[in-house]
Amino acid sequence: MRLLDVFDRLGNHAKPVRTYPVRTLHVTIAFAVRCFVEFRWKPENFVYHRPPDRLTPRRLSASVATRSQRASVWVTIDDLPMTHRLPMLAGREDATRACAYCPKLCRPACPVATVTGNDAVSAWGIMASLASQAEGTEPASAERLGRAYACTGCDACQSHCELDNPVAETLRDARSQALAAGVAPATVSAFLASVPLRDERVRDHARQVGSTTDRPTGVALVSGCSLAATDVPRLAAMHRAFERWFGEAALVADLCCGGSLLDAGDVEGFRARSAALTDRLRAASAVVVLDSGCAHAMSTLASRRGLETVAVETLEAFVARSVRRLPEGALADRGPFAVHDACKLGRGAGQYDAPRTVIEHLTGRPPVELRDRREHARCSGGGGLLPRTHSAIADAMSDELAESVRASGASAVVTGCPTSRARLERQGLEAFTVADLLCDLSRGTSK
Ligand code: SF4
Numbered sequence: 001m002r003l004l005d006v007f008d009r010l011g012n013h014a015k016p017v018r019t020y021p022v023r024t025l026h027v028t029i030a031f032a033v034r035c036f037v038e039f040r041w042k043p044e045n046f047v048y049h050r051p052p053d054r055l056t057p058r059r060l061s062a063s064v065a066t067r068s069q070r071a072s073v074w075v076t077i078d079d080l081p082m083t084h085r086l087p088m089l090a091g092r093e094d095a096t097r098a099c100a101y102c103p104k105l106c107r108p109a110c111p112v113a114t115v116t117g118n119d120a121v122s123a124w125g126i127m128a129s130l131a132s133q134a135e136g137t138e139p140a141s142a143e144r145l146g147r148a149y150a151c152t153g154c155d156a157c158q159s160h161c162e163l164d165n166p167v168a169e170t171l172r173d174a175r176s177q178a179l180a181a182g183v184a185p186a187t188v189s190a191f192l193a194s195v196p197l198r199d200e201r202v203r204d205h206a207r208q209v210g211s212t213t214d215r216p217t218g219v220a221l222v223s224g225c226s227l228a229a230t231d232v233p234r235l236a237a238m239h240r241a242f243e244r245w246f247g248e249a250a251l252v253a254d255l256c257c258g259g260s261l262l263d264a265g266d267v268e269g270f271r272a273r274s275a276a277l278t279d280r281l282r283a284a285s286a287v288v289v290l291d292s293g294c295a296h297a298m299s300t301l302a303s304r305r306g307l308e309t310v311a312v313e314t315l316e317a318f319v320a321r322s323v324r325r326l327p328e329g330a331l332a333d334r335g336p337f338a339v340h341d342a343c344k345l346g347r348g349a350g351q352y353d354a355p356r357t358v359i360e361h362l363t364g365r366p367p368v369e370l371r372d373r374r375e376h377a378r379c380s381g382g383g384g385l386l387p388r389t390h391s392a393i394a395d396a397m398s399d400e401l402a403e404s405v406r407a408s409g410a411s412a413v414v415t416g417c418p419t420s421r422a423r424l425e426r427q428g429l430e431a432f433t434v435a436d437l438l439c440d441l442s443r444g445t446s447k
């Protein structure tokens with residue numbers, strides 16, 4: 001977006017009127033204070049802009065504008081001293097600086113900041129606190145790196161950001177830095193220590209549900225390890241329901257996408273798991289994934305790290321594409337269902353219509369919409385290891401989402417995330433994924 005576009009959006013037609021080259025952070029802060037105190041500009045009247053053509057690792061150009069005074073100021077920062085640079089955050093200077101000099105435009109979107117009322121754990125707060133770590137202007141701080149774990153990876157901030165700033169990805173890098181430096185929270189270390197045991201449980205459950213250990217050549221149905229680790233009967237029912245409506249599919253339930261390891265900061269663990277799962281699936285004619293979080297890790301997160309990937313489809317997208325195979329109106333006596341746009345299915349994959357298509361086909365009416373929907377949808381608090389690192393915040397997020405479902409008047413909710421389904425059920429709601437609806441359909445209908 002160009003600067004003048006920003007003004008147009010505000011209904012202003014002013015041009016930048018002043019330029020201030022600023023050489024140190026202290027002068028920039030002093031200047032910002034002067035804007036607030038002397039010019040009486042309010043934070044909500046500021047618009048941040050970073051022209052891409054001025055962007056270099058050592059230089060940031062920003063402008064602030066006021067709606068009332070129709071003026072703007074350019075602030076340029078360069079030649080900051082480069083000491084104590086944290087290697088994993090190298091290359092993230094632009095992202096962290098962008099937030100540090102932003103008037104928190106995405107603040108209302110961050111669920112962690114909303115439920116805590118604490119700006120220090122908003123996208124702005126965490127990124128700004130990491131800026132000096134990325135630039136090497138201050139020594140590494142365990143406290144600042146540790147704050148990177150106060151995030152669900154929901155991407156709500158990025159989808160509200162005019163700069164499309166990759167906050168969650170930057171925080172994943174910070175986590176890996178924290179883990180490497182030995183300053184990750186104790187709960188993260190405990191999680192990583194529990195992984196071998198969980199792997200064993202997943203493999204055992206996978207054997208029970210008839211998971212293949214060969215490379216499938218037809219359709220592969222990937223469960224995701226959170227489902228395989230916790231709910232064998234549900235997983236078996238989902239596999240049966242999928243085959244009943246859509247034909248034979250080899251269940252792959254013994255391997256993990258590695259997404260939770262990446263959330264912990266274990267990049268190498270993620271790479272190894274991603275490679276093993278990709279290798280298992282390379283001969284499959286189609287790969288359908290039950291957990292949208294796993295689909296996101298297998299495609300987007302793996303390719304961002306230069307890893308080999310296979311084409312994957314979420315169950316929601318697959319079912320919506322083949323919805324005519326399901327009996328129309330078969331669940332007309334159920335609901336009304338609200339639809340929750342899960343983070344990785346919605347903001348991650350842009351699949352907002354798929355669950356709505358399925359619900360409308362099965363019930364004969366469109367789902368009830370929540371107040372915060374589509375790209376504005378709320379996270380249930382289950383992502384980014386938040387339930388382990390900040391369980392009270394994660395629970396408050398589930399409370400808030402459950403409350404919005406109750407306020408919608410729906411009697412049940414369909415979500416694109418198995419973790420959200422479990423968290424909403426714990427809130428006493430009737431909650432389903434599309435895979436659960438397939439199971440109910442199989443139980444209640446003879447084909
Ligand atoms: S993510 Fe974007 S909108 Fe949010 S604080 Fe950073 S730069 Fe500002």
Ligand code: SF4
Pocket residue numbers: 109110111112113122123150151152153154155156157158167168
């Ligand atoms: S990814 Fe979500 S939880 Fe994390 S900083 Fe952004 S909005 Fe907040």
